[in-house]
Amino acid sequence: MQRIESAIEKAVKFRRHGIFISETFDLARTQAREAIQKGITPFPVAVKDCFLTNTANTTCASQMLENYCAPVNATIVERIVANGGCIIGKTNLDEFCMGTSSALGHFGPVKSAVKEEDSPDDWIIPGGSSGGSAVAVQAGIVDLALGSDTGGSTRNPAAFNGIYGLKPTYGVLSRYGLIPLVNSLDSPSILATSAEKCWKYLEIMTSKGIDAADSTSVTLPEESKESSRISSLKGLKVGIPIEYHNECLSEDAWRHWNRIVGILKREGAIVRVISLPTTKYSLACYSVIAAADVASNMARYDSVAYGHRSEKNESTYEMYATSRSESLNTVVRRRIFAGNYFLMKQYRKLYLDKALKVRRLITDEMLAAFNEVDILVTPTATGPAPKYSQLRDTLFSKEDDDDYFTQAANLVGIPAISIPVGRSDEDGLPIGVQLMANRLNDRALCDVAQILSGII
Amino acid sequence: MNRFFKIVLTSTRRASTNGSGKRKTPFEGDKVHIPDEPYNSKVRFFICFKKKLKHGIQIDESLLSEMPPIDAKLISHLERLSLVRFDSEQAVANLRNSIRMAKRLELVDVEDVEPMHTVWESQECPTFDDVEEEPLPIDKVFRNAAVRFDDFFVTPPGNVPLESNERFDLNVINKWDTIGKPVAPEAKTIRLAEGRRK
Numbered sequence: 102m103q104r105i106e107s108a109i110e111k112a113v114k115f116r117r118h119g120i121f122i123s124e125t126f127d128l129a130r131t132q133a134r135e136a137i138q139k140g141i142t143p144f145p146v147a148v149k150d151c152f153l154t155n156t157a158n159t160t161c162a163s164q165m166l167e168n169y170c171a172p173v174n175a176t177i178v179e180r181i182v183a184n185g186g187c188i189i190g191k192t193n194l195d196e197f198c199m200g201t202s203s204a205l206g207h208f209g210p211v212k213s214a215v216k217e218e219d220s221p222d223d224w225i226i227p228g229g230s231s232g233g234s235a236v237a238v239q240a241g242i243v244d245l246a247l248g249s250d251t252g253g254s255t256r257n258p259a260a261f262n263g264i265y266g267l268k269p270t271y272g273v274l275s276r277y278g279l280i281p282l283v284n285s286l287d288s289p290s291i292l293a294t295s296a297e298k299c300w301k302y303l304e305i306m307t308s309k310g311i312d313a314a315d316s317t318s319v320t321l322p323e324e325s326k327e328s329s330r331i332s333s334l335k336g337l338k339v340g341i342p343i344e345y346h347n348e349c350l351s352e353d354a355w356r357h358w359n360r361i362v363g364i365l366k367r368e369g370a371i372v373r374v375i376s377l378p379t380t381k382y383s384l385a386c387y388s389v390i391a392a393a394d395v396a397s398n399m400a401r402y403d404s405v406a407y408g409h410r411s412e413k414n415e416s417t418y419e420m421y422a423t424s425r426s427e428s429l430n431t432v433v434r435r436r437i438f439a440g441n442y443f444l445m446k447q448y449r450k451l452y453l454d455k456a457l458k459v460r461r462l463i464t465d466e467m468l469a470a471f472n473e474v475d476i477l478v479t480p481t482a483t484g485p486a487p488k489y490s491q492l493r494d495t496l497f498s499k500e501d502d503d504d505y506f507t508q509a510a511n512l513v514g515i516p517a518i519s520i521p522v523g524r525s526d527e528d529g530l531p532i533g534v535q536l537m538a539n540r541l542n543d544r545a546l547c548d549v550a551q552i553l554s555g556i557i
Numbered sequence: 558m559n560r561f562f563k564i565v566l567t568s569t570r571r572a573s574t575n576g577s578g579k580r581k582t583p584f585e586g587d588k589v590h591i592p593d594e595p596y597n598s599k600v601r602f603f604i605c606f607k608k609k610l611k612h613g614i615q616i617d618e619s620l621l622s623e624m625p626p627i628d629a630k631l632i633s634h635l636e637r638l639s640l641v642r643f644d645s646e647q648a649v650a651n652l653r654n655s656i657r658m659a660k661r662l663e664l665v666d667v668e669d670v671e672p673m674h675t676v677w678e679s680q681e682c683p684t685f686d687d688v689e690e691e692p693l694p695i696d697k698v699f700r701n702a703a704v705r706f707d708d709f710f711v712t713p714p715g716n717v718p719l720e721s722n723e724r725f726d727l728n729v730i731n732k733w734d735t736i737g738k739p740v741a742p743e744a745k746t747i748r749l750a751e752g753r754r755k
Contacts (some may be wrong), residue, residue: 462665
């Protein structure tokens with residue numbers, strides 16, 4: 102109970118960082134009492150505001166869903182609460198999870214808490230889209246924050262805040278109750294303060310097996326949990342894909358990546374430099390597939406049964422279009438237009454079908470690499486977190502530069518984790534390294550991350 | 558050429574601040590364990606760089622099909638499909654940039670490759686048993702609707718096509734790279750949601 106009260110206290114103290122969209126302190130207290138009655142130790146949890154909860158509103162940081170309250174809880178929310186999780190609040194994000202800055206949502210930006218802020222008009226970007234969840238963990242408010250990861254939305258903010266972000270194998274965590282962005286890429290994900298904790302929470306949320314409510318959910322096989330355990334880095338086969346030292350990578354990020362590879366070698370790992378040549382088309386492939394799914398997923402917001410409804414009432418289409426134009430931000434609208442373009446009769450073959458074929462090439466290439474190596478080690482982002490002013494001055498183009506490193510894991514469906522490895526030279530901001538493993542090797546991935554974290 | 562020049566300039570400027578685009582040096586005492594020369598992932602930059610140095614061109618930009626000009630018909634068609642309106646020339650130019658990014662895919666050979674729609678392709682899709690579920694109580698069904706009439710959702714009159722006026726300067730849109738004046742979106746003020754429904 103004390104842990105829950107101190108979490109609430111901290112949440113209030115950090116209000117100016119825009120971490121939460123809804124605070125659910127009373128709910129957390131009730132959940133804590135219920136846990137204690139069942140003999141379970143309660144722990145504070147933050148839930149990204151794209152997971153449905155039936156007590157607090159679920160807004161996706163959009164005016165469209167400002168007043169939306171769902172009739173159900175997401176499966177993983179149910180499971181974490183049943184095991185002692187107490188929801189402190191729903192966390193801020195990029196509107197409908199689109200972005201890696203958590204800056205442009207309807208309820209204001211999330212501001213990083215890794216350093217003292219110097220000005221109220223500028224701040225260190227927390228990454229995104231699970232920016233609020235990452236800062237909630239970094240600031241010590243909660244032990245676990247739920248995020249979602251479609252192209253890097255958990256690993257990117259984990260790296261920027263110096264914490265751990267695990268995107269499990271696609272399907273391992275149920276998507277039931279996660280507002281969809283790109284259905285075949287979306288992975289509910291975990292933000293915590295160690296790789297061991299990431300695994301512990303993953304185990305809690307998968308202990309009841311697959312979720313019948315999500316037809317794409319898969320079991321993490323029991324035998325793979327134990328048989329794939331790794332107790333030493335000796336003999337571990339590590340792959341370094343050359344394409345991940347691209348022209349956007351900073352000196353800071355490269356040096357830490359290089360240092361980690363040196364440590365792996367010292368510990369007896371067998372390091373091989375490999376090539377994944379289709380990587381350079383990966384971002385284009387991802388952007389087409391994502392836009393097409395966004396266009397159809399966003400079509401449900403018609404403002405009739407729920408959602409922001411405009412005063413304009415002349416005709417149905419007019420009401421739809423005006424409500425949507427008023428309440429969806431420029432980033433969301435941009436992806437809807439692009440998606441509908443790629444889905445047009447005359448362009449579908451040219452773009453969407455093409456992208457889906459390139460996705461197979463990327464997948465085959467990466468899965469083939471896992472015949473040769475156990476783990477891929479890459480940077481998580483181009484460098485440390487930028488400032489808001491830097492993003493604004495480059496029209497947010499840096500967001501794409503960072504996506505380059507993370508979205509391939511979503512296209513392929515493999516597990517990936519970002520671990521904190523050091524600080525940038527000039528500003529002392531956190532730098533992360535990403536580890537990726539073959540599908541369903543989530544346990545081995547967390548083991549390697551844990552061992553590595555213990556020696557750096 | 559102008560655009561290429563600009564891109565080269567941008568990456569030079571970047572290189573001077575954080576070392577990106579340059580050969581890297583390890584921390585003192587560390588050896589070089591990973592490639593220290595950057596690999597060029599940006600197709601466009603790669604081409605112009607190669608052309609400039611008169612090296613063998615590995616990817617020829619002329620292989621990319623030409624960017625189709627954006628006309629009023631396409632704008633209005635997309636607005637009707639999307640049920641969203643473009644709010645400025647910049648918004649339409651952004652669409653152009655998204656298309657340009659997608660065009661890179663033209664350079665990948667995908668002959669005999671099957672599209673990949675999902676991760677677990679051989680997984681059997683389970684179906685629900687045909688059992689009636691407990692329906693939502695009527696008040697829960699309607700609690701998020703802005704307008705309700707008895708037990709009906711309400712919409713304005715239908716069968717009226719969405720009006721979509723010509724209101725943009727197409728020249729600005731199609732020459733956005735040279736004459737456009739992009740404006741960055743601004744962050745809003747931090748606040749909590751009111752959460753009036755409990």
